[in-house]
Amino acid sequence: MTAETRERLAAFAREHMGEKRFRHTEGVAAEALRLGSIYLPDELDALETAAWLHDISKDLDHNAQLQYCTRFDIILDKYQKRAPGVLHAITGADTAERALPDLVDRNVKSAIRYHTTGRENMTVFESVIYLADYIEPGRRHESCRELRRYFYGDAGKKDKREHLADTMIMSFDMTVRYLTETGALIDADTVSARNWFIMIRDEKRFDEFEEKLNEKQ
Ligand SMILES: [Fe+2]
Numbered sequence: 001m002t003a004e005t006r007e008r009l010a011a012f013a014r015e016h017m018g019e020k021r022f023r024h025t026e027g028v029a030a031e032a033l034r035l036g037s038i039y040l041p042d043e044l045d046a047l048e049t050a051a052w053l054h055d056i057s058k059d060l061d062h063n064a065q066l067q068y069c070t071r072f073d074i075i076l077d078k079y080q081k082r083a084p085g086v087l088h089a090i091t092g093a094d095t096a097e098r099a100l101p102d103l104v105d106r107n108v109k110s111a112i113r114y115h116t117t118g119r120e121n122m123t124v125f126e127s128v129i130y131l132a133d134y135i136e137p138g139r140r141h142e143s144c145r146e147l148r149r150y151f152y153g154d155a156g157k158k159d160k161r162e163h164l165a166d167t168m169i170m171s172f173d174m175t176v177r178y179l180t181e182t183g184a185l186i187d188a189d190t191v192s193a194r195n196w197f198i199m200i201r202d203e204k205r206f207d208e209f210e211e212k213l214n215e216k217q
Pocket residue numbers: 024028054055133
């Protein structure tokens with residue numbers, strides 16, 4: 001990525017968030033490049049773009065998220081309407097595409113859209129952004145540390161696609177545990193994502209996982 005593009009993305013991110021979230025975003029960009037160099041070395045620019053933009057709407061409050069969706073005719077189901085964590089991914093993907101259409105292709109947009117929940121048939125590209133958000137070095141929560149240790153501790157000991165699938169399953173397990181412990185809604189995409197990764201892992205269908213890179217726009 002050129003220094004000019006990076007500066008443009010960083011400036012856009014800085015405009016849309018406070019200092020703490022900006023530092024997290026810088027961490028996700030760095031982590032996306034680390035994970036990308038393992039899994040998608042030809043997609044580093046697009047991965048870095050998605051990382052810079054993934055939380056672009058997170059500083060909007062819940063009402064503003066809902067208003068955004070009304071304004072731009074984004075249809076939400078009754079559970080999504082009640083889940084600010086999910087809403088910021090939906091509005092963020094739309095905001096990024098509208099504001100920076102020359103940088104946001106289908107992969108970037110869907111990685112932002114699914115960076116919180118995951119989804120069935122998740123691409124490696126989406127998984128890298130999801131995981132970078134979870135384990136970037138600024139994350140101090142014990143579950144993030146545990147997932148980071150697991151990913152980097154065991155990396156290289158087995159098929160890297162299997163290791164990514166195992167790491168994704170572990171993250172969904174921790175997320176579901178947290179959501180049930182706090183009485184929060186569990187997005188249906190998270191359940192589907194966990195089930196899908198378990199199936200892929202158990203049936204060793206890693207090609208299906210690896211080959212799937214969305215068509216570019
Ligand atoms: Fe994030």
